[in-house]
Amino acid sequence: MSYPDLTAANLAYRDSLGGGISLNNPTTGAGRLVLPIWAGEVIHAYDQYNVFEGLVDSKTISSGTMMEFPVTGYVDLNAAWQAGEELIGGTDSKSVTFRVTLDKRPMAAHFELDNIDQMLTQWEFRSELARQAGRTLADARDRQLGVYIARAASEEGLANDPRATDQFGFSAVGGLSGKVFCNSLFDNLGKASATAAQRTDAALKLLEKIEEFQIRLQEVDAPTEGVYCAVDPRTFQDIRALGVARDSSDLAGGAGRPFFGGVADAGGLGAGLGQGMFALADRLEYQGCTIIKTNHMPNKNYTTAAGNIGDIRYNRSCHVCPVKALIWQQGCIASLKMTGLKVDQVDDIRRNTVFTVASMMGGTGVLKPEHAAVCIGTPGLDNGADGTGDDVAFEGQCVHATNFAARHTFGDFGFDTSTFDLINFDATASDGTGATNPVGDISNADATFDLETNNMYAASLGATHIGAGAADAVAITDAVAGSMYYEYQKSADMSIFGSLGADDGLGSA
Numbered sequence: 001m002s003y004p005d006l007t008a009a010n011l012a013y014r015d016s017l018g019g020g021i022s023l024n025n026p027t028t029g030a031g032r033l034v035l036p037i038w039a040g041e042v043i044h045a046y047d048q049y050n051v052f053e054g055l056v057d058s059k060t061i062s063s064g065t066m067m068e069f070p071v072t073g074y075v076d077l078n079a080a081w082q083a084g085e086e087l088i089g090g091t092d093s094k095s096v097t098f099r100v101t102l103d104k105r106p107m108a109a110h111f112e113l114d115n116i117d118q119m120l121t122q123w124e125f126r127s128e129l130a131r132q133a134g135r136t137l138a139d140a141r142d143r144q145l146g147v148y149i150a151r152a153a154s155e156e157g158l159a160n161d162p163r164a165t166d167q168f169g170f171s172a173v174g175g176l177s178g179k180v181f182c183n184s185l186f187d188n189l190g191k192a193s194a195t196a197a198q199r200t201d202a203a204l205k206l207l208e209k210i211e212e213f214q215i216r217l218q219e220v221d222a223p224t225e226g227v228y229c230a231v232d233p234r235t236f237q238d239i240r241a242l243g244v245a246r247d248s249s250d251l252a253g254g255a256g257r258p259f260f261g262g263v264a265d266a267g268g269l270g271a272g273l274g275q276g277m278f279a280l281a282d283r284l285e286y287q288g289c290t291i292i293k294t295n296h297m298p299n300k301n302y303t304t305a306a307g308n309i310g311d312i313r314y315n316r317s318c319h320v321c322p323v324k325a326l327i328w329q330q331g332c333i334a335s336l337k338m339t340g341l342k343v344d345q346v347d348d349i350r351r352n353t354v355f356t357v358a359s360m361m362g363g364t365g366v367l368k369p370e371h372a373a374v375c376i377g378t379p380g381l382d383n384g385a386d387g388t389g390d391d392v393a394f395e396g397q398c399v400h401a402t403n404f405a406a407r408h409t410f411g412d413f414g415f416d417t418s419t420f421d422l423i424n425f426d427a428t429a430s431d432g433t434g435a436t437n438p439v440g441d442i443s444n445a446d447a448t449f450d451l452e453t454n455n456m457y458a459a460s461l462g463a464t465h466i467g468a469g470a471a472d473a474v475a476i477t478d479a480v481a482g483s484m485y486y487e488y489q490k491s492a493d494m495s496i497f498g499s500l501g502a503d504d505g506l507g508s509a
Contacts, residue, residue: 038130039343042109042358045134046341051280051294052145053337055228056330057367061102062339068097069334069367073163100334100365103311106342107140108359109133114352133358141362142296143309145335146230147316148364150298150323152332153178154398154458155369155486156451176220176370177450178332180457181209182422184415187377189324190235196246203238205420206231206325206375210289213327213373220370226330227289233280235325236293240277240284260284289327298323303476313364316484317476320394321460325375332371336363366487376457378413380466396463398484403427403448403455407464410456412441422453458484 061067078087111129161175188194188202210229217224231239242259244250261273271277277284284291299322301307302315309315338361345356380394397407404427412426424443442452462484465475 035343035345038126039341039358041127041130042134042137042343043341045131046138046141046360047134049135049138050141051138051292051296052142052149052230053335055226055292056145056149056328056333056335058335058337060337060339065363066099066101067334067336068099069365070097071161071163073161098334098365098367100336100363100367102336102338102361102363105311106359106361107137107310108357109136110355110357112348112351112353112355114354129356137358137360139296140309142294143298143302144314144362144364145333146294146296146298146323146326147302147309147314147318148333148366149230149326149328149372150318150374151316151458151461151487152328152366152369152372153180153326153374154454154461154484155366156454157369177454178369179213179216179373179450180453181212181327181373181375182377182379182413182453182457183209183375184378184420184422186324186375189238189375189377190232192234199235199238200242202324203235203242206235206239207286209325209373209375210286210291210327214288216373217329217371222368222371223329223331224288228326228328228330229286229289229291230294230297230326231291231324232295232297233293236277236282236284236291239286239291244273297326301476310362313487316461317396317463318461320396320463320466320476321376321379321457323374324377327373327375329368329371331368332366334365334367336365337361374457378415379410379456379460394460394463395465396459396461396484398455398458398462398486403452404459408459410459414443425453425456427452427456458486 057069059067076087078085081087109132111133156177157175163175183205185198185202185205188198189206191199194202206229214224214227217227240258240260243261244258258273261271280293280295282293298316298318301317301319302309303317307315340360342359343357344359345354347354395407395409398404408427410425410427412424413422414424415421416423422444424441426441442449446452463476
């Protein structure tokens with residue numbers, strides 16, 4: 001059997017055997033398609049693996065570093081227009097903008113090859129590299145957007161939001177904070193060691209919170225389409241298996257009919273049990289909410305050098321109050337992306353290798369905090385405390401919060417014995433080196449309890465220690481990120497939104 005000569009003509013996209021990388025990728029001639037083709041494959045892989053970007057308000061810009069999103073209030077109404085009365089218009093309607101900027105630096109997927117010809121001539125090899133590069137970028141972007149949905153849920157809202165009420169004080173559309181659903185049953189969401197009954201109770205409670213979120217959207221005249229709930233794969237499967245018999249008692253009296261089994265008289269919410277729903281792209285529908293699965297929930301410590309996922313505004317201590325589920329309407333945050341993907345190759349003659357990089361610029365901003373919610377369990381329970389809910393769980397600070405603007409310790413979390421919702425916790429401005437039971441009890445009898453719960457969760461994103469007292473407090477690695485700054489400022493003048501005065505987010509320090 002004869003083989004063709006190894007000449008330039010027999011190597012796709014190659015001009016010469018000795019030309020090096022500069023001839024592999026000329027501006028004209030046979031090699032001009034290498035990087036464009038590979039870049040297209042990377043973009044295809046990015047779009048295939050990215051989850052969150054298509055589920056929020058996503059925009060692409062071709063130039064500049066910022067995009068402005070309009071915020072328009074109500075127009076004037078004259079409920080009884082009298083003869084001869086002049087309409088002046090525009091006295092109550094307002095139009096301002098939120099500014100969302102790109103990140104300071106791009107994110108990049110990179111690798112090094114010692115045989116570039118494999119990438120140039122073998123589609124299987126090149127497509128796998130493109131898949132890996134696209135997936136790496138998509139995973140990083142998913143984590144960034146997941147963190148920002150969680151951040152939106154902790155925001156307080158604006159004091160003078162033109163969307164808040166009409167001129168008669170009706171229809172509260174904006175100006176509201178996000179929502180933090182803190183329930184001890186959520187400790188068992190996605191927990192492998194929990195019993196089937198515990199995971200079932202947790203999944204049912206999550207469905208209840210989805211309903212509460214939908215009611216909240218209706219009460220503030222917000223859109224109820226484009227509502228999503230993200231959970232981890234185990235929780236997704238627990239939801240899908242609701243009603244499936246686990247022992248003989250579940251079959252008594254004809255029980256055991258699955259909620260999401262595709263049975264018409266049970267709602268037909270899912271698919272037949274003969275069909276597996278084990279792809280990450282699979283979805284469930286529940287009362288207008290699309291339930292998705294992801295491995296990128298914001299429940300890790302992103303403050304460490306190894307855990308960083310982008311600019312400092314993304315690198316929060318998300319493991320202190322781990323998110324068990326995200327619920328949001330797609331208008332809650334904005335995602336920016338600079339047009340296209342930048343790809344480069346360079347021949348490193350000293351190492352006899354070819355270095356390849358694919359980079360892209362993104363940006364994120366909070367638009368409507370009332371459109372976002374997080375579901376958390378007992379704060380700090382699985383993250384360095386002694387496993388009991390009555391200890392101080394963490395020390396943290398959220399700058400610009402109405403409450404807890406100084407460094408506080410949080411603990412003594414109490415939950416209702418029937419609903420299992422958070423009903424009280426303690427907070428103090430102590431530095432955490434003394435008492436293990438801080439003063440300052442906060443309960444649901446307080447009119448600002450929801451806001452204080454949001455502030456507590458926001459402070460967890462800027463936590464510096466877990467545990468209480470000098471002996472028990474465990475410093476969070478690389479806590480130089482420090483306090484969490486609110487990005488969505490409460491201010492009479494919303495034009496300051498987007499000023500770059502702080503180290504974190506877009507809020508002014």
